[in-house]
Amino acid sequence: xxxxxxxxxxxxxxxxxxxxxxxxxxxxxxxxxxxxxxxxxxxxxxxxxxxxxxxxxxxxxxxxxxxxxxxxxxxxxxxxxxxxxxxxxxxxxxxxxxxxxxxxxxxxxxxxxxxxxxxxxxxxxxxxxxxxxxxx
Numbered sequence: 001x002x003x004x005x006x007x008x009x010x011x012x013x014x015x016x017x018x019x020x021x022x023x024x025x026x027x028x029x030x031x032x033x034x035x036x037x038x039x040x041x042x043x044x045x046x047x048x049x050x051x052x053x054x055x056x057x058x059x060x061x062x063x064x065x066x067x068x069x070x071x072x073x074x075x076x077x078x079x080x081x082x083x084x085x086x087x088x089x090x091x092x093x094x095x096x097x098x099x100x101x102x103x104x105x106x107x108x109x110x111x112x113x114x115x116x117x118x119x120x121x122x123x124x125x126x127x128x129x130x131x132x133x134x135x136x
Contacts, residue, residue, distance in 0.1 A: 002084045005091040006031075007049065014084065020046060020055075020092060021079035030113050031094050032101025037080035042069035043101035044079035051090035056083040070097045 004023040005011040012027035021044050024031035032043030042065050048055065052075065058066075062081040066072050079098075084090060099113040 002054065002087055003089045004084070005050075005089065007091060007093040009094070016084055016087060018084050019080055020044075020077065020082040020084075020090070023084075024079060024094075029094070030099055030102040030106075030109065031079050032098040032105060033080065034101050034105060035080075039065055039078060039081055041101075042066060042078065043098055043105075045069045045072075045095045045098050046077055046079050046082070046092040047073055047075045047095065048077050048082070049075065049091040049093055051088055052077075054084055054086045054088045054090055056081070056085055058082075069095075071095060 001013050002016055003011050003013050004020060006024065006027065006029045009029045010027060012023045012029070014023045014026060019037070021031060021033055021037050031046065034043040035041040037044065039061055045066070055077065058077060058081065062078050065078060066076055069076065096114060103110045103113060
């Protein structure tokens with residue numbers, strides 16, 4: 001068995017052969033999966049903080065998809081393609097891209113994991129521009 005720790009969201013014990021995405025789903029962790037976990041998007045993008053040596057190697061198809069992802073780092077992996085091959089502990093951080101995708105896929109979770117800031121509207125107490133006419 002392996003333990004997958006999701007930074008800020010708890011941990012899940014899964015059998016060897018499970019993917020990071022499967023672990024997230026087992027633990028109700030908010031990791032996106034718009035394509036259903038078939039390596040056709042980057043919504044399950046995570047950063048592997050510890051235990052990368054316990055995971056399968058990234059293949060060319062995964063690397064091609066990551067080329068289109070946001071904020072890619074040296075530790076970036078797709079959760080659907082990262083299979084746990086050995087017992088041990090893996091720690092991952094879910095990317096903002098993945099959290100936003102999860103919220104889009106689960107309307108009841110919108111705004112729960114990411115804060116959306118819309119355009120700011122001036123308050124009614126906003127300072128009015130000073131008059132250009134000189135004061136007497």
